[in-house]
Structures are given as structure tokens and as C-alpha cells.
Amino acid sequence: MTYTKEEVLLEVEHVDLNYGERSILRDVNFTIRNIVRPGMSQGQVVSLLGRSGIGKTQLFRLLAGLQQPSSGSITIFGNKEVEAGDMGVVFQHYYLFEWKTIYQSLMMACRQNPALKGNEKDAIAKWATAFEVTDILHKYPQQLSGGQRQRASIMQQLLKGSAFLLFDEPFSGLDICVLDKVVDMLLQVSVSDELKTLVIVSHDIETSVAISDTVFILGKEEGQPGATVKQEIDLVERGLAWQKDVRREKAFADTLDEIKASL
């Protein structure tokens, strides 16, 4: 498997988050680099794993620019400090404006994307076909099933055109059939552009590892307050990335055990 890791796309340096005296995140550091595979547009899929209540959602909000860290920095493309609007964000439960039809919501996102200027309708039609949501475009979110809502929400953030897409617990509460579809959809998105970077914040270890190229484990260190990135696992190096039947491999099971042990 030929690949190289090139320029830094996202860098989290010495990030702390405190609420008063309480430390939520402590000295969080990690880097996401552009993975280049000859002959294809290979994006990045990174998972941030941790136990419930460890501070994953807080880190998610910091990465999304929705909240400022108490100290430290989060930069994209080398030197740009991340701010709200830089990243596509897919919230848990796939939040959409209840008063807009799906088409109107998608159009809102398209209008924020200068690359689509003048071609908004075509872009919506193209992605709607790919995501099989053409027949629900003129419906309101409350008229959709959970799966349709999810696809519409992902599409909205895709049409906004950010290279980064953050997902907060995208696998929670999904049945096995829908889960497979979501996994396929995320993989489809990840290869849509060379720089496309998906950051998945989840506590579903198995599904996250199955679709990621890198895993960061968020946890607490002995005797230290606040959560930090305890371990980075390069799944490409272990030969566990970009494989459809990766779950059957022994190395996959071993990696899951390793992650569970360090959580």
C-alpha cells in the first residue's frame, strides 16, 4: 500500500479547557496530515475515541470553533486559527432548521460556498442523487426518517464546501442496516477530495476504527486532571485502513483490544 503523509492540515497544540477550577481538557496535542495515495483522491478519516463524559463533545466544539480553548491553539492549513464556519459540522441527532425545507437548508449552505456560485441548483441536484434524497428535497425535517435527516444534514455541510467535516457521535442510535449505509456514505465523502478530512468523535470503537486511517484516544492520565490525547494509532501503518473487510483481520481485533485497554 503506497502512501505518503504530506503537509499538516490540522494542528492542535497544547489545548486546555477549564471551567473555573475544573479541568476538562489538558494539554491536548495532535496533528492531521494530508495522506497522499498515487492515482486517487484520498481524504483523511480520523477518529477521536474516548469514554462517555470524558470531554469528547467539548473537544468537538473547540475543533468546530464554536468555543474557545482556555489556552493553546487549533490551526488549519498551517497557520489559520480555526473559527466557527471553517469546518463543516454534523451534530449528534443531525440537527436541521425545522422551519426550512431540505432544499432551502441546502441552498443556505450552497450560498456560503463561493465555489458553487451560480451552480447551486446543479450542486444540490448532483448530491441529492448521490445521497438518494431527491424525493425529499421539498419536505421539512420533521417529515423525514432518521436516515433521511442524517443524509440531508451531511449534505448540507458538504455543500458548504469546507475541507473539514466534524461528526459528533454519527453512529449513535443507528440500527445495523443504517449503520452500514452511514459508513459507506462517510467513505464516499472521504474520497471526494484529496484534502477532505473527516474527524469523527465517537465512543463506538469498532465502527470508528473500521473506517479511519488514524485514531486518537482521549482519556485521563493517572493522577492528572482533565482528559488528554493518550495515544495515536496509525491504522495505515498497521495495514488496517481503506479495507472493506477489515473487521475480519486479526490485527483489527487486536487493535480494538488495545484501544479498550487504554480507554
Added chain:
Amino acid sequence: MKKLFQPFAIISKQTFLILVLSQLILALTLWHVTSDGLMPQPGKVVAALAHLSTTKTLIDNVLVSFLLTMKAMLYSIAITLVFAYLSVLPFFKGIAQFIVKCRYLTLAGLIFVFTLLTQNGSALKLWLLIFGIVPFFVTSFLSIIVHIPQQEYDLCKTLGYNRWRTLYEVIVIGKADKVLEILQHNFAISWLMITMVEGLSMSEGGIGALLIKYNKYNDLTNVLALQLLIFLLGLFFDYMLATIRSWLFPYTRSQKTT
């Protein structure tokens, strides 16, 4: 039968309708049976209403009250929206909260102040009504703003909207349906007040003035007929506002179609 007295029991629409009709008939029968010489029987009240409906006096007076209510509602909504939208700006937050507290002021104690501030009886009625309604409207709308889920603001931020655009999308556009809901819920307040303010300047008439006139002569049959009319008109406006809301904002109809 047992179900009717069980908490959270679900009954069919038909059963509910039969239940309401039976209760109505029971109430009317009780009213009919217990009425003595002073209290008119329901049949007489309905007959009086039917008679009043054919007179020009009633139609004219209802129209006067209706126009005054509409005018007051429109002004009140405009004032409410301005202060409610501005309440997200720290400078105006205190003013909006003060308006909310004005609910505790009684109109009766302010009549003289308003008489000094307004030019004629018509303006006095209008502004008293507005002053009576606005605090309740602002209270309802501020409560809606306070309870907007954080995710609505977050979604705007992730789409790269600035604060003003977020205010426009989430509060102005996103809560437009709530304006009609507030109107619907608080319409009863204005309808309640109109009978009071119309008594202050009776020369222009109005359903409140008519009610006071019949009360003065102890014409209880016509008083109750007017009360019945006020009640029915209230129900009609309630239904109309709900229908308009559902038509203007289809997403408020929550039933799933897929």
C-alpha cells in the same frame, strides 16, 4: 368508561366529542333547571342573541370592537417584536425585562396618565389596550427566545453566519410562526380588556359599551347574550389564527408523511 377516569388514558376523537357534547347538554340542563326569575334560561339567552344579531346596533358595535382589537393587536405585535428582537442586544435587555414586569401594573391606576398623554377617547382606548397587551406578548416571546436550543445558533455559526444573520435566521425567520402562536394564545387577553377600555369612552360604542349599557338596566338576558357572542367570537378568532398559522407555516403541522 373506566378509561375516562384514568390518567393519560387515550380515547378516540369520537368518544371525546360525545363526552364534550354530553357535558354541554348536562351543563345547559342544569342551567335551565336551576334558573329562577332573575337568571334567564339558556333558551331565552339564545333567543336574545338571535334577536340582537338581526339589529344594526349589534353589528355596528361588534365591528367597532373588532377594529379596535385588530388595531391594538397590530401595534402590540409590532412593539413586541421590536423589543423582543432587540432584547438579544445587551443594551435593550433591561428594557425588555422591564416591559415584562409591567404585567403587574393595573390599567385602572393609569387611566388618568393615559388621558393626559392621549388626544381623544379613541386614542385613550387604543393605547390602554396596547399597554395592557404588550407586557404579556413580550413575556411570551422572550420565553421563546430564551428556550431556543443552542444547536440552532451553533448551526448558523457552522454555516459561517455572523451574529446579525444568526439573529435574522434563528429568531426573526425561525420564530415567525411563534408570533402567530403568541397572538393566538394572548388574543383572549385583548378580548377581555376591550370590554373594560370601551367603558372609558362609550361615545364610539363597541361591544363593551353595549355590555355596560345592558348591565346598567339589569337586562341580564341581553348581557348573557352578549357574553355568549363574545365567547363565540373568541373561539372563531382562535380557530382563524390557528388556521392562518398552519397555512403560513406548514412545518407547524407535525404529522409525518413518509
